Amino acid sequence: MDTKEWYVLHTYSGYENKVKENIELRKESMDMEENIFRVMVPEEEITEVKDGEKKTKVSKKFPGYVLVEMVMSDEAWFIVRNTPGVTGFVGSHGAGSKPAPLLPEEVAVILGEMEAPKPIIDLDVEVGDWVQITDGAFSGLSGEIEELDVDQQKLKVIIEMFGRETVAELEFYQVRKENL
Known part of the structure; x- marks a missing residue:
């Protein structure tokens, strides 16, 4: 068959x-x-x-x-x-x-079978705030929010890697607000 x-x-x-x-x-x-x-x-x-x-x-x-x-x-x-x-x-x-x-x-x-829809995350942050990355390749690093897209649930965070600043594109579920 x-x-x-x-x-x-x-x-x-x-x-x-x-x-x-x-x-x-x-x-x-x-x-x-x-x-x-x-x-x-x-x-x-x-x-x-x-x-x-x-x-x-x-x-x-x-x-x-x-x-x-x-x-x-x-x-x-x-x-x-x-x-x-x-x-x-x-x-x-x-x-x-x-x-x-x-x-x-x-x-x-x-x-539409690839993944279940992600829940909407209410992340109380704004550009300039610091976040701790909790998931993905940059887990454990902290960085400053450079850009936010609330509708798409995405953000760009400036992190330091190998002595240089780099921008990490992340989703809301991958970060938590850092209390400084």
């Missing part, structure tokens, strides 16, 4: 959902449920402020692309490749060569 893997299809922009629908219909009508599994159009919610009003809309994460989880058999490859709206597989070098699948790490990132 061949293994099922994720592949990326290139489509006409704006036809991603139609391609997904077409592949799912063809999968059933051509009895390919054993070879073609999930078909996805990755989307994300974007919040915009227009005229003082917050509006949330869903947009395609990768316009012009569709992900398909399948066993790369000759028949499944032919069916997917010849679906209306599909212009080809990403990672195929033409001349009838089959495409390379996505790496497991790439799939994990796209599907």
Whole structure:
């Protein structure tokens, strides 16, 4: 039994959902449920402020692309490749060569399985304050905050290493305020 893997299809922009629908219909009508599994159009919610009003809309994460989880058999490859709206597989070098699948790490990132969402940390600091680094490569060092990004939960800290000042980019969970 061949293994099922994720592949990326290139489509006409704006036809991603139609391609997904077409592949799912063809999968059933051509009895390919054993070879073609999930078909996805990755989307994300974007919040915009227009005229003082917050509006949330869903947009395609990768316009012009569709992900398909399948066993790369000759028949499944032919069916997917010849679906209306599909212009080809990403990672195929033409001349009838089959495409390379996505790496497991790439799939994990796209599907959001890489890590659980980090909790929001309320770090009561400002630029110029000193923090103790408690996690990561610079653990145990102290430094002065040079820059803060509360929304992204990140900060830049000036630390001294090897007799020189250097900037460490850290996340809120990696530091604690130093009481001087």
